[in-house]
Amino acid sequence: MTGSFAVSKHDDGAGVIRLAVRGEIDDEVSDALAEIVANAAAQPxxxxxxxxxxxxxxxxxxxxxxxxxxxxxxxxxxxAYQVVNPRGVVHGVLATTGLLSLFQTTVRRAPASRARLGS
Structure with a gap:
């Protein structure tokens, strides 16, 4: 593994838990990710x-x-389970495998550019 892997847990309210993943998800960290998600799913x-x-x-x-x-x-x-914001290669992998719809995957749009002042 060449990239650092980390998961941070966020309570988004109303029973929604967001697990923000960083780095590379490969053979070395996949079991840890599966366990983290399973533990979050089991929380009351x-x-x-x-x-x-x-x-x-x-x-x-x-x-x-x-x-x-x-x-x-x-x-x-x-x-409920949703995967959001896959980018680049990760989006391509999920699209190629047909998992975008299975995971109800959404991609957050980049914010619209701001209008110039005085325009």
Whole structure:
């Protein structure tokens, strides 16, 4: 693994937990990611898990497996599951494998450019 891997947990309110993932999801970290998602899914009061991949630069086959295992854990606990903000190669991998729709994947749009003052 060449990139640092980290996951930060955010309470977005109303039972929504967002797990912001950073780095590369490969063989070395995929089991850890699957476990983190499963643990979040098991917490009381959680209604939805959102896996934010905005800062993920690489997604290996093992990473796809981790995301699928996370989805299974969420569904087992009756939680909604969504993957958001895949970029570049990660978006391409999810699109090629047909997982964008399975994960109800959304991509946050870049903010519109601001109008010039005085225009």
């Amino acid at each position: 009061g959680v209604t939805m898990l959102v896996i934010d991949l905005e800062k993920v630069r690489f997604l290996a086959a093992a990473g796809i497996r981790a995301l699928l295992e996370g989805r299974a854990a969420a569904l087992q606990h009756g939680r």
